[in-house]
Amino acid sequence: xxxxxxxxxxxxxxxxxxxxxxxxRALNNSNHVNEATKKLILxxxxxxxxxxxxxxxxxxxxxxxxxxxxxxFINQNFFSNVIAGIEEASYQKGYNLIxxxxxxxxxxxxxxxxxxxxxxxxxxxxxxxxxxxxxRHLQNVIDNGIQLIQFDRVADELETLKVINDNExxxxxxxxHMIEQGYKRIALLEGPQNLQIFRQRKTGYLNALKxxxxxxxxxxxxxxxxxxxxGANATRKLLNLPKPPDAIFASTSDFSALGVLEVASAMGxxxxxxxxxxxxxxxxxxxxxxxxxxxxxxxxxxxxxxVANLYFQELDNKEETEVIPxxxxxxxxxxxxxxxxxIG
Amino acid sequence: xxxxxxxxxxxxxxxxxxxxxxxxRALNNSNHVNEATKKLILxxxxxxxxxxxxxxxxxxxxxxxxxxxxxxFINQNFFSNVIAGIEEASYQKGYNLIxxxxxxxxxxxxxxxxxxxxxxxxxxxxxxxxxxxxxRHLQNVIDNGIQLIQFDRVADELETLKVINDNExxxxxxxxHMIEQGYKRIALLEGPQNLQIFRQRKTGYLNALKxxxxxxxxxxxxxxxxxxxxGANATRKLLNLPKPPDAIFASTSDFSALGVLEVASAMGxxxxxxxxxxxxxxxxxxxxxxxxxxxxxxxxxxxxxxVANLYFQELDNKEETEVIPxxxxxxxxxxxxxxxxxIG
DNA sequence: TTTTAATCCGCAATCGATTGCCGACATTTA
DNA sequence: TAAATGTCGGCAATCGATTGCGGATTAAAA
Numbered sequence: 001x002x003x004x005x006x007x008x009x010x011x012x013x014x015x016x017x018x019x020x021x022x023x024x025r026a027l028n029n030s031n032h033v034n035e036a037t038k039k040l041i042l043x044x045x046x047x048x049x050x051x052x053x054x055x056x057x058x059x060x061x062x063x064x065x066x067x068x069x070x071x072x073f074i075n076q077n078f079f080s081n082v083i084a085g086i087e088e089a090s091y092q093k094g095y096n097l098i099x100x101x102x103x104x105x106x107x108x109x110x111x112x113x114x115x116x117x118x119x120x121x122x123x124x125x126x127x128x129x130x131x132x133x134x135x136r137h138l139q140n141v142i143d144n145g146i147q148l149i150q151f152d153r154v155a156d157e158l159e160t161l162k163v164i165n166d167n168e169x170x171x172x173x174x175x176x177h178m179i180e181q182g183y184k185r186i187a188l189l190e191g192p193q194n195l196q197i198f199r200q201r202k203t204g205y206l207n208a209l210k211x212x213x214x215x216x217x218x219x220x221x222x223x224x225x226x227x228x229x230x231g232a233n234a235t236r237k238l239l240n241l242p243k244p245p246d247a248i249f250a251s252t253s254d255f256s257a258l259g260v261l262e263v264a265s266a267m268g269x270x271x272x273x274x275x276x277x278x279x280x281x282x283x284x285x286x287x288x289x290x291x292x293x294x295x296x297x298x299x300x301x302x303x304x305x306x307v308a309n310l311y312f313q314e315l316d317n318k319e320e321t322e323v324i325p326x327x328x329x330x331x332x333x334x335x336x337x338x339x340x341x342x343i344g
Numbered sequence: 345x346x347x348x349x350x351x352x353x354x355x356x357x358x359x360x361x362x363x364x365x366x367x368x369r370a371l372n373n374s375n376h377v378n379e380a381t382k383k384l385i386l387x388x389x390x391x392x393x394x395x396x397x398x399x400x401x402x403x404x405x406x407x408x409x410x411x412x413x414x415x416x417f418i419n420q421n422f423f424s425n426v427i428a429g430i431e432e433a434s435y436q437k438g439y440n441l442i443x444x445x446x447x448x449x450x451x452x453x454x455x456x457x458x459x460x461x462x463x464x465x466x467x468x469x470x471x472x473x474x475x476x477x478x479x480r481h482l483q484n485v486i487d488n489g490i491q492l493i494q495f496d497r498v499a500d501e502l503e504t505l506k507v508i509n510d511n512e513x514x515x516x517x518x519x520x521h522m523i524e525q526g527y528k529r530i531a532l533l534e535g536p537q538n539l540q541i542f543r544q545r546k547t548g549y550l551n552a553l554k555x556x557x558x559x560x561x562x563x564x565x566x567x568x569x570x571x572x573x574x575g576a577n578a579t580r581k582l583l584n585l586p587k588p589p590d591a592i593f594a595s596t597s598d599f600s601a602l603g604v605l606e607v608a609s610a611m612g613x614x615x616x617x618x619x620x621x622x623x624x625x626x627x628x629x630x631x632x633x634x635x636x637x638x639x640x641x642x643x644x645x646x647x648x649x650x651v652a653n654l655y656f657q658e659l660d661n662k663e664e665t666e667v668i669p670x671x672x673x674x675x676x677x678x679x680x681x682x683x684x685x686x687i688g
Numbered sequence: 689t690t691t692t693a694a695t696c697c698g699c700a701a702t703c704g705a706t707t708g709c710c711g712a713c714a715t716t717t718a
Numbered sequence: 719t720a721a722a723t724g725t726c727g728g729c730a731a732t733c734g735a736t737t738g739c740g741g742a743t744t745a746a747a748a
Contacts, residue, residue: 006488006489008703008704008705009704009705009706010704010705018727018728019727019728019729020704020705020706020728021705021706021707021727021728021729021730022726022727022728023705024704024705024706024707025706025707025727027705028705028706031725032725032726032727033725033726033727034725034726034727037726037727049484049487049488051458051461051462051488052462052704052705053403053462053464053703053704053705054462054463054464054705055399055402055403055408055463055464055703055704055705056403056703056704056705056706056733057704057705057706058399058705058733059397059399059400059403059703059704059705059706059732059733059734059735060704060705060706060707060732060733061705061706061733062733064399066442073428074418074424074427074428074431075421075424075425075427075428075645077419080418080419080424081419083418083419083443084417084418084419084445087418087443087444087445088445091444091445096442096444096459096463097442097443097444098410098440098441098442098443099427099431099441099442099443100431100435100440100441101428101431101432101435114395115440117395118395118396118397118398119398119399119440120397120398120399140393143393144350144393144395145350258632284629285628285629285632288602288629288632288633289632289633290634301419352733352734352735353734353735353736354734354735362697362698363697363698363699364698364734364735364736365697365698365699365700365735365736365737366696366697366698367735368734368735368736368737369696369697369736369737371735372735372736375695376695376696376697377695377696377697378695378696378697381696381697396734396735397733397734397735398735399733399734399735400703400733400734400735400736401734401735401736402703402735403702403703403704403705403733403734403735403736404702404703404734404735404736404737405703405735405736406703
């Protein structure tokens with residue numbers, strides 16, 4: 001709070017009795033300024049503890065070197081990892097991050113988008129909130145000349161850059177694995193079907209069953225079981241069926257899978273011998289439950305880096321070759337653990 | 345990418361054939377403008393899809409309505425929770441967050457600080473990196489008239505606003521609890537002692553021993569065991585002592601405690617009967633290990649909210665009463681779980 | 689009807705950095 | 719020696735929004 005007034009290029013100019021434009025050029029390392037004066041300016045700038053006012057600079061240059069990120073919750077493992085990845089890649093390029101949480105609410109998501117547009121961010125990175133239905137606010141981003149990149153939870157119909165997981169394939173692989181382990185009645189806990197990722201995971205599940213010539217049993221497919229509690233409730237319901245499942249694929253999240261595991265334990269049902277369990281996301285805890293939970297790794301940090309790098313590539317490429325793929329799909333990896341290992 | 349050029353107040357002014365200043369006033373809901381024209385302006389602004397250029401506004405007003413946050417890693421539970429808390433409180437006040445990671449490196453921390461100063465953030469919130477030794481960069485923040493708030497890992501000698509946990513007290517409570525459970529030889533895994541929080545936790549440990557008239561055994565105090573791996577190594581060493589401990593307080597983190605638990609399990613040592621374990625942080629996984637781990641909850645989201653609100657209070661209070669406490673200490677809560685429950 | 693006050697609105701400066709353009713001077717080439 | 723080229727520095731406009739001040743119009747008070 002000492003010098004409320006910060007030193008500007010004018011202060012430096014005045015002190016050295018030169019024009020502010022020269023100071024600006026020197027600080028930007030332009031070659032339109034004599035080497036000697038440049039050194040002098042830099043020295044004086046350091047002495048006066050000069051800090052460039054990025055606001056002014058950005059205003060003039062019409063860019064902000066800032067990327068806005070909107071996620072449902074910052075403190076969910078998957079998202080915080082993606083953000084960490086974005087941050088790492090952006091930092092190297094001298095870009096800053098503005099982070100917003102949509103709290104899974106479209107209404108807040110819209111506000112976040114507007115804030116970021118006002119902030120003149122160069123790029124908005126978003127993973128949709130669960131109740132996101134129409135996408136006018138995203139169209140608005142594009143209309144305002146801001147690069148839009150969607151990741152993970154994407155609106156398919158919008159033609160933007162996207163970084164996604166191959167959910168369908170991963171899901172199919174997981175279910176196939178369970179079938180190979182001898183499970184016959186595999187239940188599916190599905191997430192809100194307005195989100196593409198959950199539709200894809202369901203498709204993967206159905207594909208696997210078809211491929212192995214297994215029947216699709218509607219009573220084993222439970223909607224909207226994507227939190228630990230909902231997963232637990234669904235499990236109670238499933239295990240009390242006349243013909244209960246012998247495996248549960250919690251396609252929504254590991255939290256849901258954890259709910260499954262807890263209910264099974266409480267009911268004295270043995271995992272994996274009597275009930276197989278597979279989650280999604282490879283949350284840290286899946287490794288340390290007993291038994292440990294089979295799950296799918298989404299390479300979240302890598303995903304974040306990919307998002308950022310995609311933006312930077314697109315930036316370099318402007319008006320040039322335009323050969324960059326608009327959609328990058330990252331292949332997730334099935335992590336087989338005890339909760340589904342019945343044989344071998 | 346449609347209209348590269350966004351509408352400004354001048355566009356609105358021109359269209360309505362009035363002065364830009366009136367537009368500005370209308371948009372700021374000033375009462376120095378006729379109600380009818382105000383309505384007209386607002387309507388036109390909406391029609392033209394006007395978005396305020398926050399950069400220009402902030403430049404003029406000399407503030408940015410932005411809070412910069414620097415943490416070691418975004419994707420560590422504690423920090424992402426604190427950030428979530430800060431975001432929630434800031435959002436309500438119309439403030440944005442710029443997030444940086446120091447990666448536990450002082451060098452990067454300094455760069456982050458400079459970036460944020462350049463960005464003219466109104467406030468910088470920081471939790472120090474582990475190798476943070478001198479604090480000139482923090483002094484620099486203050487000298488630039490930016491409000492500095494430290495949380496959790498703070499530099500004690502700097503007179504700034506601080507939000508901390510009462511580590512000493514929590515630590516003492518945890519160790520006392522273990523003593524009451526009948527543990528006689530309680531080991532301590534300590535963190536890097538240049539960070540105050542770890543010194544405080546050690547002090548709490550020592551206090552508890554003293555209070556209960558128990559000897560302090562140097563061979564049971566292990567330095568720098570603050571990751572899962574280091575915790576595991578330390579445990580191997582401890583359990584191979586001629587007179588091994590019957591309890592381990594992983595004062596650094598739950599990850600460290602997890603390392604302890606894993607080694608104990610691998611060595612066939614029963615927890616809690618043969619070895620008590622207590623962690624720190626109340627990470628989600630501590631609840632689901634078997635046995636579940638006794639730990640200390642730091643109320644991280646609440647901590648974040650407190651940080652943000654502290655800033656806003658200070659803002660309101662400028663030049664006024666100055667009665668706000670400079671240091672807010674949040675009392676953590678001991679969460680007793682199976683890993684230390686030997687009696688009762 | 690005249691004075692006073694209130695209400696609106698516009699002019700122009702300002703925030704700090706950047707940049708196109710011009711001119712002064714020095715250096716090189718014809 | 720004259721012309722052409724290059725180097726360096728300054729002037730002034732610009733980015734978009736805000737705001738102090740003053741002027742004009744209208745309403746209220748005397």
